[in-house]
Amino acid sequence: MKHVIIGTGPAGVIAAETLRKIDPDSQIVMIGDEPEIPYSRMAIPYYLHGRIEEEGMHLRKSAAHFKDLNIELVRARAENVDTERQTVTLDDDEVVSFDRLLLATGSRPYKMDTLEIGCENVHACWTLEDARNIAKLAKEGDDVLLVGAGFVACIIMSALVSRGVNVTAIVRSKQVVRSMMNPRASAMIKRWCEKEGVRILTGTTITEASKDDAGGIEVTFNSGDKMKPALVIVATGVQPNIDFLQGSGIKTDSGILVDEFLRTNIPNIFAAGDAAQGFDLSTDEQSVHIIQPTAVDHGRSAALNMAGRTCKFQGSLLMNVLDTMGLISGSFGNWQGVESGESAEIVDEKNYKYINLQFKDDQLIGALTLGHTEHIGVLRGLIQTKVHLGKWKKHLMEDPTRLMEAYLGATQSIGHNAAVF
Ligand SMILES: Cc1cc2nc3c(=O)[nH]c(=O)nc-3n(C[C@H](O)[C@H](O)[C@H](O)COP(=O)(O)OP(=O)(O)OC[C@H]3O[C@@H](n4cnc5c(N)ncnc54)[C@H](O)[C@@H]3O)c2cc1C
Incomplete structure (x- = not known):
């Protein structure tokens, strides 16, 4: 064979x-x-x-x-x-x-109309070769423009900041990490980035890019503002x-x-x-x-x-855990919820802490977290095993932090193995 x-x-x-x-x-x-x-x-x-x-x-x-x-x-x-x-x-x-x-x-990576990715100082951040180029070009004190503020952009911000570069991130939409966060969580991540010294411009696109005689690049934003970054990193999906x-x-x-x-x-x-x-x-x-x-x-x-062994794939769970300069956020399963579903949330804006749970009937189908790492395994377990929460749904609606108790209570009552994760 x-x-x-x-x-x-x-x-x-x-x-x-x-x-x-x-x-x-x-x-x-x-x-x-x-x-x-x-x-x-x-x-x-x-x-x-x-x-x-x-x-x-x-x-x-x-x-x-x-x-x-x-x-x-x-x-x-x-x-x-x-x-x-x-x-x-x-x-x-x-x-x-x-x-x-x-x-x-x-x-x-997607291509861009206004920028040629892969030329001297414009790179994606997807391959090892991209990473080598970024490492070579992102020097202390330089202005770096990140095009996009999604998962990859946010995950490399910390590395860029630690290299001593000044990061500006632009994003077409009004939200950062829109594909994995709701507006509330997204606004908290944006605020965190700004606190850490990253300039974030939402609703912003590049309308024009040109090279100067020295090979440098000048970009014009839709606001009319201009920028001459030493390096442009394109992370638009x-x-x-x-x-x-x-x-x-x-x-x-x-x-x-x-x-x-x-x-x-x-x-x-x-x-x-x-x-x-x-x-x-x-x-x-x-x-x-x-x-x-x-x-x-x-x-x-x-x-x-x-190899000829019939093996039915059980399906995969969409789960993203993102470290944005020390702020850990997570999105799990169907975090946007369903029309007939219910949701519960708890928010502490000051301390960048947030939990949002999405239910369909008495099952947890999705969740968002910010500033909490202790619930990652439990959330995965609850969503993946589609456990019926019974009375524990009410407890979680009242207090979304009681995830471990809910997991143990709901799985023990129906004989699930609580140690699946
Ligand atoms: C900066 C960064 C951070 C990330 N962080 C996370 C994270 O924290 N958590 C997470 O879950 N995921 C993360 N990801 C995503 C993760 O890396 C991908 O989901 C994973 O690599 C997918 O694996 P794959 O084998 O399907 O594809 P790939 O790793 O992309 O491998 C596919 C390979 O096939 C090659 N190929 C393509 N077309 C052809 C062709 N026609 N002929 C021959 N070869 C071809 C490609 O060049 C590539 O080498 C991150 C990605 C990036 C860039």
């Missing part, structure tokens, strides 16, 4: 290792277009902070790890997939045949890498559509990670999660199915 995996991120690596464990005699080929030893993008903030070296970002200690497991690593870009011939064509024209194929191609599948017959929507076995509409082709649109536990729909835990879960389950 020949397994081919496109993508060498967490989803691809876990899949390859799982396959090797349960299918020792198979041939495994991993194709990746980045010139790096497989690494984790999640480690980029630590690298920018100077807390780890490049080696600390690698998913496994060395490239020899894959050789030792008899996993062949091919450095190339997959240009297209022929589902009938069962081949992948690479950018060097090599044609690789497969019996089973995994698409684990991750996602990539990402999209799954699925373009190369056009015309292949593999069905895509926002990502590659997969069933409960991580299988695409072509029976011997699977998808995992950021590129896949898989079953979402909190919405009961298929969605793209740009988070590493989902990538890892997908990779493992897809590999089991590729």
Whole structure:
């Protein structure tokens, strides 16, 4: 059996290792277009902070790890997939045949109309190469412009501030981290950033960017204000890498559509990670999660199915925990709630503490937290296991901090294992 995996991120690596464990005699080929030893993008903030070296970002200690497991690593870009011939064509024209194929191609940053990303002093913050460029260019005392104030922008702010740069973040909407926070929590995060010395401009876009004779960049905002930053970091969101599948017959929507076995509409082709649109536990729909835990879960389950073990994927929980210069915020499951649902919240604006819970009937379906780290495991457990809270819902509506009590009370009364997390 020949397994081919496109993508060498967490989803691809876990899949390859799982396959090797349960299918020792198979041939495994991993194709990746980045010139790096497989690494984790999640480690980029630590690298920018100077807390780890490049080696600390690698998913496994060395490239020899894959050789030792008899996993062949091919450095190339997959240009297209022929589902009938069962081949992948690479950018060097090599044609690789497969019996089973995994698409684990991750996602990539959106482009901008007004700025060319990747030129001298304008970079995304998505790859190791981006991180190297940012580390080289973000020097003490420099003005740095962050375009976007979402998850990635907020997570790297702390590293930038620690490098002694002056950060200005602009965001088109009225809210920071809009994709994971409601207006109240978002306003608290904005206030926290400003307290920490970051200038945040909401409702702001770049209308024009030009280069001066010395190669510096000048941007004009929609307000008419101008800025000459030493470095521009674009973090305006990402999209799954699925373009190369056009015309292949593999069905895509926002990502590659997969069933409960991580299988695409072509029976011997699977998808995992950021590129896949898989079953979402909190919405009961298929969605793209740009988070590493989902990538890892997908990779493992897809590999089991590729090796012929029928393994139904239970679905993944959308969960983001963000450290914005020391303020920890979390969004879990369906944090926006549902129309017929109820919600409860407790807020301490002064101390940057907030909990918002969303219920459907007597089940917790989503939550937001700010300044609380003690509830992360419990929230995950309650939402993921869809526990019926019974009388504990009323207690949580009155006091949302009683999460651990509610978890223990509700799970013990129906015989759940309280030690699931
Ligand atoms: C700064 C930063 C911080 C983050 N922090 C967190 C966090 O705290 N928590 C969290 O859960 N997630 C975080 N993430 C997101 C997380 O890194 C991703 O969800 C995760 O990397 C997805 O893994 P993946 O294997 O699906 O894709 P990727 O890691 O993107 O790997 C896919 C690989 O496939 C390659 N590829 C794409 N197309 C092709 C092709 N046609 N041919 C060959 N190769 C191809 C790509 O270049 C890439 O190397 C963060 C991301 C960034 C950038």
